[in-house]
Structures are given as C-alpha cells and as structure tokens.
Amino acid sequence: MDFWQYQTLLHARIPRVKCDLCGKNRTVVITWSRPGPGFTLFFESELMTLMKEMLVKAVARKVGEHDTRLWRVFHYYVKQAMDKQDFSSVKRIAIDETSVRKGHNYVTLFVDIDTKRVLFATEGKDPSVI
Structure with missing residues (x-):
C-alpha cells in the first residue's frame, strides 16, 4: 500500500461528547487537527506540498477529496503566511x-x-x- 491508500486514516474524525455540566453536545478538543476541515495537520502539510507541484484538481483526484475542500486548506495557510509578512524594510x-x-x-x-x-x-x- 502506498501513502495515498492510507489517506482515509488521515481524516480527523473528531468525536462529540455530551457535557456533564450543561448537557450540550461538544466537539472534543484535539492537538493534531485544527477545527473545521476534518484533516490531520500531517495530511494538510502533505496536501500543501502536493499543491505546490500539481493542480489542485489533480491533487483532489489523487487523495479522493473534493477540490473545494482542498482550496479551503490552501487559502487558510496562504492567509496565515500573508498575515506574517513584514514589508517594513521594502524601499523600492x-x-x-x-x-x-x-x-x-x-x-x-x-x-x-x-x-x-x-x-x-x-x-x-x-x-x-x-
């Protein structure tokens, strides 16, 4: 089996539990995934590596996901990188x-x-x- 046959193991299926205090269902907080996309951080890093070299649509076919989910991951990390940019030393x-x-x-x-x-x-x- 190659890496991509294991891709289903890299999805972060996060359990919901019932809070004993308030009685509401809550999502468990985990360290190996960020809230929202349903992917592990490792899988997201692999996606970003592939998207540097391939079309997003091709990566989506390869990993068996819809390209809009991959675009969300891409935009999240690009926005984070752009927010960290410091242009104060740019003169020309x-x-x-x-x-x-x-x-x-x-x-x-x-x-x-x-x-x-x-x-x-x-x-x-x-x-x-x-």
Whole structure:
C-alpha cells in the first residue's frame, strides 16, 4: 500500500461528547487537527506540498477529496503566511504584468527590487490592481 491508500486514516474524525455540566453536545478538543476541515495537520502539510507541484484538481483526484475542500486548506495557510509578512524594510518595488495563458488573462506582480522577492500577485492589469 502506498501513502495515498492510507489517506482515509488521515481524516480527523473528531468525536462529540455530551457535557456533564450543561448537557450540550461538544466537539472534543484535539492537538493534531485544527477545527473545521476534518484533516490531520500531517495530511494538510502533505496536501500543501502536493499543491505546490500539481493542480489542485489533480491533487483532489489523487487523495479522493473534493477540490473545494482542498482550496479551503490552501487559502487558510496562504492567509496565515500573508498575515506574517513584514514589508517594513521594502524601499523600492517594481510592478509588472504577465499573461497567465494564451488570451487576455493577466497577472500583476509586485516585486521588491532589492531582494527580488515577489510581494504580491493579483489577477488583472488595469489600474484597479494598484
């Protein structure tokens, strides 16, 4: 068996228990999964590794999940990474657009000139992207 045949073992099926104090059903708090997606942290890290190299739809087929669930995981970690960004040392930026594929699909890139690091990328090339 390969890794992906074990993917069902990596889902975080979190039990609900009845609280003795209030009588309401509560979800058990666990350390190996974050609330919401139903995946273990290990599985999410594997998903992110694959999504760096493959299309999300292809990863979804490979792991037997719907791509919208994978996109939620992707957006969660990208937002976390973007929130940690510190642009206080950026002095000069370059802005350029490039086509994504044939046709008129463009992406505008904002790059730190000194470190040659992409700071931000967004769809479009009109003045509203600035």
